[in-house]
Amino acid sequence: MNYLLSWIIWLPILGMVTIAFIPRDKSELIKQVAAIVSGIQLLLTIYLWRIFDQSVGTFQFMERAEWIPSFNITYILGVDGLSFPMVFLMALIGFIGVFVSWNIDKAVKGYFSLFLLLNTGVMGVFLALDFFLFYIFWEVMLLPMYFLIGIWGGPQREYAAIKFFLYTLAGSVLMLIAILALYFTCGKTFDMLVLMETAPVALNGMLWWGMSAIKVIWVLLFIGFAIKVPVFPFHTWLPLAHVEAPTAISVILAGVLLKLGIYGMLRINYTMLPDGVFWFAGALAVLGLINVIWGAMCALAQKDLKKLVAYSSVNHMGYTLIGMAAVIAASTMNGDNLISAQAGMGGAVFQMFNHGTISAMLFILVGVIYDRAHHRDIDGFGGLAAQMPIYTAFVAVAFFAGLGLPGFSGFISEAMIFIGAFPVFKTIVIISTLGILLNAAYFLWAFQRIFFGPANEKYNDLPEINTRELFTVVPLAVITLILGIYPRPFLDMISATLNVLIDSVVSLGGFTSAF
């Protein structure tokens, strides 16, 4: 197929249009259409995986079309080892998300239309190679998200929705400025491939108000991405949005949307501002550390299960930041330690994917219990293990995966991150290993309070997790397990791209030239 990537991106829009023509009382049909469309999308990504050439570190399946020549805006798509896992993750979670939302009965038509629109936006960001296109997709996600939280969310949904919207918009307008600054300083193009080559040279030594242009652009982009990750101190929208959003949206939010920030940093900051990487790596690691510890401590104190899981996302994304920072190990000033750089970066990318599957699983499971008990107060349960053994088993799997138990993919990525970052950031890594203790503490404590202890009479007739719900959790659990036992399929996929990325950061970035 020639336009495979375009199909993957625009298929949901097609579905959205189809849904628009279905009368709104035929809610089953609407759900089926949504399921079919995201199913086909998933199949397409699997097909893409089959024909994807893992040995190539550059972009594949490139598409290029004239768009607005007067401003050098082009429609460019492409996929590489960095974006493919994310595309797959989105397709998978998008597909699962449809089934997670099967119980939605309020304005089904609107819900699934927006859901598919969101899908397109996210896919677009991962596949766009034109900065303008990238930005459009980046923003397209916001509005569906606002509605999905605001209409189908919990009691504080309006507040949560607007907060999410404002936070992210504030970040993205700064990003827009940075994009334009890059455009005008680096040869008037939005083509990322060109910018990756011209930006490091063009920005070299440029000063704005006495500040290095690289630093300014880096910080602008970073804030835009950091809000999405979210990096402390831009994280406060996250617990709220998660708590208020309907389950499927929490799943997508945690599973995919948070990755956009990291993806953006790796795709843009790292390639276009390699000098900035060296300048900022320390701060990145420190922020990662704060995320890890702060997120874990907040999670430890939560009484709302969903909020706990939300803070665990803050905590987990912190590891990713630490891993990313390890890329500087490969520079000459850090002793050409390519091993560390690969471990750290590989760990970071792997952690992104793993957090996607694991947190999605966690949120689905939180949704399952919320649907039944209509509350999420950790202390309000107790002894559920006896009443819902299968559910308990899945929560146990998800929690253990979340706390980084070997055998689950999260362990490998966290271990790689620590190993990779250790040579460069010894103290930070040592303190952040405390995070793995805290991880275990908050997960196990919550697990004990919910499932252990004498059976709670109140929940005697709580129905066990049903087939549909199992269908949503099992694939994620299986992926987590398989990759936890044998991570080669994933790591081989990203390996070539990762090495290209590390090489470009290290060879183009140097500490001395730019500042």
Place this chain on the structure above:
Amino acid sequence: MSNFNSLAYYWPELILTVTILVAVIADLCYRREQSINVAWWVLGGLALTLFAVRMGGSSVSPLFMGMVASDPFSDFFKVLILLSTALVILMSFNSNELKDYRVGEYFSILSILSFGLFLMVSAIDILMVYLAIEIVSIMSFFLAGYLKKNPHSNEASLKYVIYGAFSSGIMLYGLSILFGLTGTTKFFEMQNAISSLGSDSNLALILSVVFILVGFGYKISAVPFHFWTPDVYEGSPTTITAYLSVAPKAAGFALLIRFFNQVFGDGTAMTSESWMAVNNLPWPELMAVLAAATMTVGNLVAIQQNSVKRMLAYSSIAHAGYMMMALPLMSQSGVYGIMIYLVVYLFMNLGAFFVLIYVQSEVGGETFNDFDSLGWKMPFIGILMTLFMVSLTGLPPTAGFIGKFYIFASVIEAGSQYYWLAFVGALNSVVSLYYYIRVVKHMYLIGERSESIGLPSSNLVTLVLIVLAIPTFIFGWYFGPLTDWVNQSFVIYQGM
């Protein structure tokens, strides 16, 4: 060009004049209830005018001995004016407010107003500047106070007339000083004279610049000359509010661009990529500060409003601020950005106002609470209003984003000394999300979902809204035709 020769290039205005006359005469012939039919005459005239404008070709020449210029730049604005006038007239059919009045006059005044705006966008002589502004103002006073029995409308027109007269008076004083310094009323001669003046006359020049700015600032409602705007916008009939927020503003910007760049520019204005202020007059810095102040004040106060109409009034101040960002840059891309912004602003702002008019007539109010759960009751209106709100905020993939994008792009292109302005603008657009999305919130997030769906009662309304919505959406991701049009129109009379 002599007066007679000029007429050959003056077809649009001539047709418009005839339209005005026809409208006045037709009004005399109709009975009170039927006077609304005048609108069709006017619409026909406007269509002919539009045709004439488009046929006019791309000639660039001064007409009537250098009073007005005929160039694609002014044609561009003329099209905008005609479009907004026609749309407002169409929407007026459905206005509840006008029902109690004889409306024939209303339409003829609108066409006179358009004529004034035509003059404004093509004026290259300060006499014509004053004349045009006065024509526009006086007609606006009429229209603002058209609802004779409505005290608010009265109050609006009183405030408008006094504030208008006051600011045009100050502007006139400034123009008189400028006349004294240069001894001419023609833009290009003035520019020449100023560039040969020594720096000792800078004080007087600054005085005149500031005084002139009072008049222009009043027209585009820039801070601190914006105070009339909310009150007048709120009191006027909503159709007129919509019109005032678009057409005169567009014309005001055309005038500002022409006047400031060609009189206070360094003589290479519009011909080179970017240029400097004549004698290093500090007006660009002034303009930048005013732009920042304008959008900030507009946005912050808009947050506070409980009436959607008044909110839109303040938001129009904010939009003026965004456009003003591009003025101090003195670059082609800045002017370009303003032109693009004006086109998309026309569609989205008129759209928002027209939805408001429709909601007024259906629900009976114009506060946020009147929009409660509207999105469920009238999905068509809800979706369109959402589109307009999102576009006004400047989110892709709507036209509003493209407008902002070009403005920001021009600011960034101008170099790092204006980055702060881009920051202020960017953060302001975040703030603007607060109140735009509030409308959406009331439409969808508040109140019960209703099972019954209402479709717009009038096909005309549906048509007009769709006409506005399509470009608002399409230009968001396919703006090639738009930029091409602006590109072709970017030919400005440069003096002899």
Place this chain on the structure above:
Amino acid sequence: MIASNTITLFCLLILFLPLVAFVINIFIGKRLPREGDWVSVGAILITLLLSLILLISMFINGDPNFSHETVLPWIDLGAFKIDLGIWVDNITVVMLVVVALISSMTHLFSIEYMKGDIRYNRYYAYLGLFTFSMNGIVLANNLMSLYIFWELVGVSSYLLIGHWFEKHSAADASKKAFLTNRVGDIGFFIGIMLMFTAINSFNFQDLFDGVNQGLMAGNLLTLAGIALFMGAVGKSSQFPLHIWLPDAMEGPTPVSALMHAATMVAAGVYLTVRLFPLFSPEALTVIAYVGGFTALFAATIAITQNDIKKVLAYSTVSQLGYMILAVGVGNYVAAFFHLLTHAMFKACLFYGSGSVIHAMHHSLHDINDHDTDPQDMRNMGGFNSKMPITYWTMAIATLAISGVPLFSGFLSKDAILAGTLSFVEHHPEHLLLAIFGFGAAAITGFYMFRLIFMTFHGKPKMPAVFKGIHESPKLMTYPLILLAGLSFFLFYTLPYFNPFSDHGWFTDLIKAKDSAVPGSLTAAEIYEGVHHAHYPAMALSLIVASLGIGLSYLFYFKQKFSAKSWSKRMGFLYKLSLNKYFFDENYNRFLYQPFLKLSRAVAYLDWDLYDKYFINGFGRVTRIFSKLTGRMDYDGLDQILVDGIGRSMQGLGKRLKQTQTGRLQNYMLFALIGVIVILVFQTI
């Protein structure tokens, strides 16, 4: 002699068979006949068989330097590679047999002991998981896979301790076990990272070579060693992370025997044995002190415990301390020897206690007494007549642990004490280590015989219960008999028959490796010293052991002294010991609670302060604004803007809004003022 490929195959089978049993039982166990216990038992028996074949082939081979390694590339990013693999040498083989043997016994024992449990199939599944992970540790050839299985062992321990999760105490204990272990694991992982950073490999052999080449030396090496040792501290329940093991007795008793006595907790010792060549002398000193102190310290707690399993638990901690001490003084073969012998007699003791508890439980159940604690020795007494097999096997095991000649414990303990003595001879400044060692030996005899006397001798404390006590079924007693048999010296000294020397197949086949740290003593030098100290140590240990046993005899058998009055006389010390030196209480008060408070404070800071008032200053400004304006009518949107910046914006907006007075002339005045301000600024 087995072919190399076959060894690999055997090892993989040994490793994965229990995992297969786990998978089968967890998914379909409930639906299988007998809830699938035969799957697990079958799997573990095959495992045992295979292990024994390996053992026999080791005997036949008789090569002390036998070593076999197989690797599988697991992660390969170009430069960054991790290869998983198995490494089989004689230590591995012996350990495999220990694990398989004790695990098989546990499987068999549990058939009766766990009969009728509601989660019978899961219990067996978890046992399989444990055996799998434990074998993984044993077979690991690199730190990374070691760490992986290390954690998995922790999880199976978590699951099994929490088997009866309806009990809050069990749930608490399982969590405590996992978390306390994680504390140690953090250190372990830091150690791994330090090693990897310096040597760029996880493979043991690479690490030894690297250290030998001096890629890592000095303080860094010591630090890495201590960090790695942290893992052992957690897993082997050494001071100060010893708190979890006694609580872990909340799990079913067979589990305690298998994991919390014989194998899992010994993993820490196994780790230090495996990594011995990496430890610098300074690190070893630290290890020795931790081990020695734990040995004595835990023994003093065991004296006063009344719960039969708690006594055994502290005894385990103490014995593990011994092993660690042995590693610390360099005699790590002795440590491994003690691991082996200890596994047998301690498992036997635990099964014995399980048998007693089982009997107590049933008897209590028959008389409908659900309040009496079936594990409290104060409710027992005189059981020797009713449970002869249990009595005799436990007695044998007790003799072994107390270090009485003819029993295995005597040999291994003697080797450790000899090593310690030799170490102290060379380093007189470390005299304390010898005191730890011999002191613990004395106390061990005392409390172990106290246990025997209180349980099996004297008059029954609760006659009603006593009536219902009877011997346990065969499936439970057979393992007891087997393990008691394995507590005799004979099995370890074959083919020699000298009960006073540990010279036998074990010492022949398990040879100490030289330390990889340049400048350390060689294995031969250490062996020489140990040999030298052999006889004095033996004499001393015999004296202290008989002292302890004698005292216990006087106190609890002859009742010459009243334990009660002595405990009163010792007052404060007694209380300290009874309450385990208040470690749990102090950890709770000074560690857990403050940390929980801190995290609550952080969460409050995050959510209620930071989030609500984006920056405090902004918030304050906003409040002032709101006071000034005085009429903040918050409607929907205003509520939305609770963030400080938002509020400040609102405040600003409100102030600005007030300029819109509605009075035309104000407007014009503002405009004029604007003009004047602009003019002033422009002309300046």
Place this chain on the structure above:
Amino acid sequence: MDSLNNYLFVSVILFSLGLFGVITRRNGVAVLMGVELILNAANLNFLAFARFGGMNMAGHVYALFVIVLAAAEAAVALAIIINIFNNYKTINIDEVSELKQ
């Protein structure tokens, strides 16, 4: 006596008076008169510059136009004020302030 500065001086005074009147008078008609003063100040300028600058007739033409437009504006303004009086029964512009904030 007959110098440009004198005219300009008068013009400035007129302008200031006009501003003062516009800002301070409460009567709508009086405010309008203030506006007229401003316009006339400008007119005076135009004429004076045209006369003393030795320039062409542009200034005069300009002044004529201003006079005409001022008249038109005043007519409209007065009509509006009449309307206000009909609705509010006052022409005190301070009291016509329902639209605010």
